[in-house]
Amino acid sequence: MEKRTFLKLSSTLLATPVLSPLVGLVADEKLKNWAGNYEYSTDRLYPAKSIGQVQELIKKYPKVKVLGTRHCFNGIADSKDNLLSLKAMDDVVALDTKAHTVTVDASMKYGQLAPYLDGKGFALHNLASLPHISIAGACATATHGSGVKNGNLSTAVSGMEIITAAGEIRTLSRAKDGDAFRAAVVHLGALGVVTKVTLDIQPTFLMRQYVYENLPMAQLKDHFETIASAGYSVSLFTDWQKGRINEVWIKQRIDKGAKVEPAAPTYFGATLAKKNVHPIVELSAVNCTEQMGVPGPWYERMPHFRMGFTPSSGKELQSEYFVPRKNAIEAILAVERLRDQVSPHLMISELRTIDADNLWMSPCYKQPSLAIHFTWKQDWAAVRKVLPLIEKELAPFSPRPHWGKLFTMAPAQLQSRYEKLPAFKQIVQEYDPKGKFRNAFLSTNLYGIVG
CATH class of the missing domain: 3.30.465.10 (Uridine Diphospho-n-acetylenolpyruvylglucosamine Reductase; domain 3)
Structure with missing residues (x-):
C-alpha cells in the first residue's frame, strides 16, 4: 500500500504569510478530508502560529471553524466561510x-x-x-x-x-x-x-498483542464479557458472514515483574494466528503494529496501525454506533441479521468496548458502551441506503452515532439521546452568543435547523 501524506498543507503552512488564506494550494484540487469523501465548502484556510494570531482571526471573521487532521467523515469541522489551521502549534x-x-x-x-x-x-x-x-x-x-x-x-x-x-x-x-x-x-x-x-x-508500560482467527459467533453470545475482558484492550473484527468473528485482537498489558504466559493455541474455538494480519484479511499487515506476542512500548501496540504508514485501507467511509454494553449481544445479533444488506458494501466491522464517563456530549455519558464500527467501501450512494436499516435495527438500544462519522439519524432522535443537551446549549450561548462557530452540521444535529 502507498504511504499517505495526511496533511498536504504542512510545508505550505510554514511558508505562507501569517493571516493570509491558503487559497488554491494545488491547481484544480479542492480541500478534502483524509479519506477523500468529503469536500470542504471553502478554500479559505488561515494558518495561526500563536495564541495572538488565533485571537486576531477569531475577532476578524464573523464565521470560522478549526480544521485539524481532517479525519472526520462528515461536515462537523466544515465552514462555508473561513477555516482556521493550528497545525504549526503542536508542541x-x-x-x-x-x-x-x-x-x-x-x-x-x-x-x-x-x-x-x-x-x-x-x-x-x-x-x-x-x-x-x-x-x-x-x-x-x-x-x-x-x-x-x-x-x-x-x-x-x-x-x-x-x-x-x-x-x-x-x-x-x-x-x-x-x-x-x-x-x-x-x-x-x-x-x-x-x-x-x-x-x-x-x-510507562509494555504491551503485547495476539490475534485469534475465526471465533464462532455462538461463542460470543455465551462469553461476550469474558472475551471483551481478555486484555487491556480488545477488538473484534467481523464481515458479518459465516457466523463468525474474523479476528480477535487481544492487547495485553505487561506489568513490571509479572509472569508472562504464552498465548493458548485456541480461544473459544478461534485459532491463534501464525503471522501478523491486517483487520481486512486481504490486505498486507505491513502497516499494522507488531503482533505475535512480541513485547513493545504501549504506544506501539495499542493502535492497530503504525504512525509511519497508511492507516486502515485508504479510501473508505466510516460509521459507528454506541449502544449500552448490557445490550451488546442483542445489538450484535441485530446487525448480523442485516448481513446480506451490509456485506456487499463493507470492508470490515470492528466491535470495541468503552467505559462510561461523565462528559455531557460523549456517546458514553453514564453508559458503559459497545461501539459497532463499519468501514465501508467508498460508495456513499449505497451506504446511505444501508445506514437507516442499521439505525432501525439498533433503535431499541437507543444508539448514539460517533460525532465524526457518517449517520442518517434524524436530529430530533439524536438530540433525545443526550439528556444534557439543553444545558450544553446554554453554555454554547455563553461562549458563542452569535453563532460564530456554528456550522451546518451543528445547526442540523444540535438545533434541528436544516438548510
Whole structure:
C-alpha cells in the first residue's frame, strides 16, 4: 500500500504569510478530508502560529471553524466561510511529573506525543486505532480506543484552554470547574478554539498483542464479557458472514515483574494466528503494529496501525454506533441479521468496548458502551441506503452515532439521546452568543435547523 501524506498543507503552512488564506494550494484540487469523501465548502484556510494570531482571526471573521487532521467523515469541522489551521502549534507545553499530567498544544498528534512521553517514563491510558489524529480533535468528538475499563480519549483531559467567540482566553480544569468542564471537553467545535489540552498520564508500560482467527459467533453470545475482558484492550473484527468473528485482537498489558504466559493455541474455538494480519484479511499487515506476542512500548501496540504508514485501507467511509454494553449481544445479533444488506458494501466491522464517563456530549455519558464500527467501501450512494436499516435495527438500544462519522439519524432522535443537551446549549450561548462557530452540521444535529 502507498504511504499517505495526511496533511498536504504542512510545508505550505510554514511558508505562507501569517493571516493570509491558503487559497488554491494545488491547481484544480479542492480541500478534502483524509479519506477523500468529503469536500470542504471553502478554500479559505488561515494558518495561526500563536495564541495572538488565533485571537486576531477569531475577532476578524464573523464565521470560522478549526480544521485539524481532517479525519472526520462528515461536515462537523466544515465552514462555508473561513477555516482556521493550528497545525504549526503542536508542541509539548509542560510535563508535570509530580501531578502526572502533560500539557500540549491542541494540534499535537498522538503519534507525536506518545514517544515523547515514553521517553520520559510515562504513558497515556489509551490510544485510538491509529495515532495520526490530533489530540484536540479526538477529544472534541469523543474518539476512543477499547477496553472494558478504559474511558474514551476525552476522559484523560484534566484541563483545557479555549478561546471564545469574543477572543477571550478561558481555562477550565476538572478539579475546579465542575459542570462547565464536563460540558466543554466533548465540545464538538461549538464553544470556540481549543489551544491547549492537559492530559492525565501514568508510568510507562509494555504491551503485547495476539490475534485469534475465526471465533464462532455462538461463542460470543455465551462469553461476550469474558472475551471483551481478555486484555487491556480488545477488538473484534467481523464481515458479518459465516457466523463468525474474523479476528480477535487481544492487547495485553505487561506489568513490571509479572509472569508472562504464552498465548493458548485456541480461544473459544478461534485459532491463534501464525503471522501478523491486517483487520481486512486481504490486505498486507505491513502497516499494522507488531503482533505475535512480541513485547513493545504501549504506544506501539495499542493502535492497530503504525504512525509511519497508511492507516486502515485508504479510501473508505466510516460509521459507528454506541449502544449500552448490557445490550451488546442483542445489538450484535441485530446487525448480523442485516448481513446480506451490509456485506456487499463493507470492508470490515470492528466491535470495541468503552467505559462510561461523565462528559455531557460523549456517546458514553453514564453508559458503559459497545461501539459497532463499519468501514465501508467508498460508495456513499449505497451506504446511505444501508445506514437507516442499521439505525432501525439498533433503535431499541437507543444508539448514539460517533460525532465524526457518517449517520442518517434524524436530529430530533439524536438530540433525545443526550439528556444534557439543553444545558450544553446554554453554555454554547455563553461562549458563542452569535453563532460564530456554528456550522451546518451543528445547526442540523444540535438545533434541528436544516438548510
